[in-house]
Amino acid sequence: MHSFNQQSDQLTFYFSFRSPYAWLAFYRLSKIAPNLPVTIEYVPLFPPKPVTSNPSGNPNKTVYVAEDINRYANAYGLDLQWPKPFDTDWKRPHSSFLYALDQGRAIEFGLAAFMARFSEGKDIGQDNTLAGVAEQCGLQPDSIIQSADDRVVPTNQCRLIFINELPE
Numbered sequence: 001m002h003s004f005n006q007q008s009d010q011l012t013f014y015f016s017f018r019s020p021y022a023w024l025a026f027y028r029l030s031k032i033a034p035n036l037p038v039t040i041e042y043v044p045l046f047p048p049k050p051v052t053s054n055p056s057g058n059p060n061k062t063v064y065v066a067e068d069i070n071r072y073a074n075a076y077g078l079d080l081q082w083p084k085p086f087d088t089d090w091k092r093p094h095s096s097f098l099y100a101l102d103q104g105r106a107i108e109f110g111l112a113a114f115m116a117r118f119s120e121g122k123d124i125g126q127d128n129t130l131a132g133v134a135e136q137c138g139l140q141p142d143s144i145i146q147s148a149d150d151r152v153v154p155t156n157q158c159r160l161i162f163i164n165e166l167p168e
Contacts (some may be wrong), residue, residue, distance in 0.1 A: 002034045015110075016045050017093045017124055020069045023114040027076060030107055042106055044097050045052040046090035073118075081121035088125030092148035096130055099147030100139060 015022040015030060033040055066082070073080040093113055100109030112133040116122045122129045130148055133140035 009038050010041055011036070012041045014041055014043045014045050016090070017097075017113055017117060018046065018064070018087070018090060020118055021116045024069070024072050024076065024078075026110050026114055027078065030111055033107075040099065042097075042110065044094040046094050069118075078115075079119040083117050083118060083121045083123060085123060088123050090125070090128065093124040095150060096133075096144045096148045099144060100137060103139060105137045105139055108114065109133060112136040 013025075015026055017023075028038065070080055096110055097106065097113070100106050113124050116129055116133055117124045120133075124130065124133070125148075127145050127148075130144050134141040134144035
């Protein structure tokens with residue numbers, strides 16, 4: 001019997017491709033997950049349109065977050081290149097993640113998408129970036145791009161939710 005969580009053998013990890021902190025957490029979780037006594041449910045979430053949080057709206061916070069993320073990225077041996085533009089159509093990479101999850105390639109897709117975004121500074125809402133991420137994961141680029149634009153989001157293995165729908 002393990003003492004990690006006697007209530008459940010599952011850890012739910014909510015993340016957004018928008019967040020640099022989620023990038024760092026996803027990366028770290030991918031390294032330690034095989035040694036954890038739980039299964040992990042990956043739940044992508046994204047901000048509703050329009051995005052209400054402008055990362056450059058508070059200059060002091062922007063400087064702090066940039067320094068903090070840079071410090072952690074260096075500690076983890078990750079390159080950091082801030083994406084431009086910072087925001088994109090968030091449904092596209094998150095829906096593509098769900099497709100990758102259905103194909104058994106969720107971790108690979110998540111890592112590649114986060115690396116494209118925060119290590120290479122790419123816009124992960126664009127077809128060419130999603131296609132490159134798909135290729136890195138052994139997925140068909142056309143299928144990933146189609147999943148990015150699907151109006152019906154699969155719900156059999158994972159939930160795609162808005163930030164304001166998180167459980168209390």
